[in-house]
Amino acid sequence: MTERMADISARIEGIRQLGAVVNAMKGIAAARANAARTQVKAVDSYALTIAQAMSRAIGPGDRPARDTAEKDPRKTGLLVFCAEQGFAGAFSERVLDSIDEDRAAASLFLIGSRGFSVAKARDLEPGWSAAMPSHTPGLPKLADQITQAIFDQVAKGGIERLDVLYTWWDAGRPTVRRQTLFPIDLADLPTVDEDPPMTQLPLDALIDSLGQNYLHALICKAALHAFAAENEARMEAMSSAGTQIERELETFQAELRRVRQEAITAEIIELGTGATSARGAR
Numbered sequence: 001m002t003e004r005m006a007d008i009s010a011r012i013e014g015i016r017q018l019g020a021v022v023n024a025m026k027g028i029a030a031a032r033a034n035a036a037r038t039q040v041k042a043v044d045s046y047a048l049t050i051a052q053a054m055s056r057a058i059g060p061g062d063r064p065a066r067d068t069a070e071k072d073p074r075k076t077g078l079l080v081f082c083a084e085q086g087f088a089g090a091f092s093e094r095v096l097d098s099i100d101e102d103r104a105a106a107s108l109f110l111i112g113s114r115g116f117s118v119a120k121a122r123d124l125e126p127g128w129s130a131a132m133p134s135h136t137p138g139l140p141k142l143a144d145q146i147t148q149a150i151f152d153q154v155a156k157g158g159i160e161r162l163d164v165l166y167t168w169w170d171a172g173r174p175t176v177r178r179q180t181l182f183p184i185d186l187a188d189l190p191t192v193d194e195d196p197p198m199t200q201l202p203l204d205a206l207i208d209s210l211g212q213n214y215l216h217a218l219i220c221k222a223a224l225h226a227f228a229a230e231n232e233a234r235m236e237a238m239s240s241a242g243t244q245i246e247r248e249l250e251t252f253q254a255e256l257r258r259v260r261q262e263a264i265t266a267e268i269i270e271l272g273t274g275a276t277s278a279r280g281a282r
Contacts, residue, residue, distance in 0.1 A: 005263065008256045012249065019245045025087065026238035029231040033169075035136050036228035043224060047217035048190075054210045055189040057203060059196035077107040077159035079146065079181070079219070081166040081226030082115020084132035088233040091167065091174070092118045098165060098176045099124075107153050109146060111223070112230075127153075136227060143219040147212070166222045167229035174229055181218055184211050 078099060082092040092115040099108075110116055110126035119126060128149045133142055153159045162181045167174050199206055 005256065005259050008252055008259060012252045012256065015245055015249050015252065019242065019249070022238050022241050022245060026235055026242065029234040029238065032135070033228045033231035033235065036224045036231070039136055040221060040224045040228070043217055043221045047214060047221065050210055050214045050217060051189050052192075054186075054207060054214065055192050056194070057196055057199065057206050057210065058186065058189070060191070060193055075158075075160040077109060077150065077153060077162040079109040079150070079162060079164040079222070080111065080115070081132070081164075081222060082110060082112035082118065083230050083233075084112045084114055084134070085230075085234075086114055087237050088114070088230055089237045091230055091233045094174065095165060095167060095176055096122060096124065098178070107159050109149060111142070111146070111226070132223075132227065132230070136224065139220060139223045139227065143216050143223060146219050147216050150215075151212075164219070164222045166226040167233075168225050169229040169232040174233060177225075181215055182211070184214060 080095060080099060082095050092112065095115065096119060107127040108119075108124065110119055110124075110129045112132050116126065116129050130142060130145055133139055150159075150162060161183065163178055164181050165176065165178050168177045169175075196203075201209070
């Protein structure tokens, strides 16, 4: 009986330690998600500033819309943001489920070590991959690397269009979003009423330069949303794990109380039996 109580007590202590780890992971994920959500606003402001600069350079008038004609899918690249680490539920699987139709894509740019493993298991071969930084200050550098890899493929004639696929956490639920990064739809730029300023660069060169910065900003924004969403998913997974740990802890504590009561009862019976035997012997 004593050994059984010791085993149950050890199990309870182990569950409590696991609960402490889960709570710590949940707290870290919450802090990271909050940091990413805060920085998205700054990136939005940065992207809007570039868009306004492009719009001023072009000047008032009709803007050519993005070419929506049917194009060769083999010339379409896809930038996918998956999970970097585990304990995030089916985060990567949910994103990868959305790209089965893009198996013929010319280039798959995949972000996230955990997502890379899941993709390999599905026979999806990324043409380029990188790890997601563990903190948001590393995301601009990642965007630099992604942008360079994309431009390399464009220069080689590998892709003519690039879409991005990432998770957006909205109203407590993850949503996989897809949008086109380039060609940039000039019709979506803010409208201006003033004439374009004088510039030393040719208009095409200026728009191309601003467009590269605009693309970098959009990649940063997608990365921040993906970073926040992964940590939101981890918070949700840790909350579920914490609830299960509490249930198991209650179960083992009840078991320990029952075993202790049985031990006390057995000891009382033993003492009572011993006392009866002693009186009978007299």
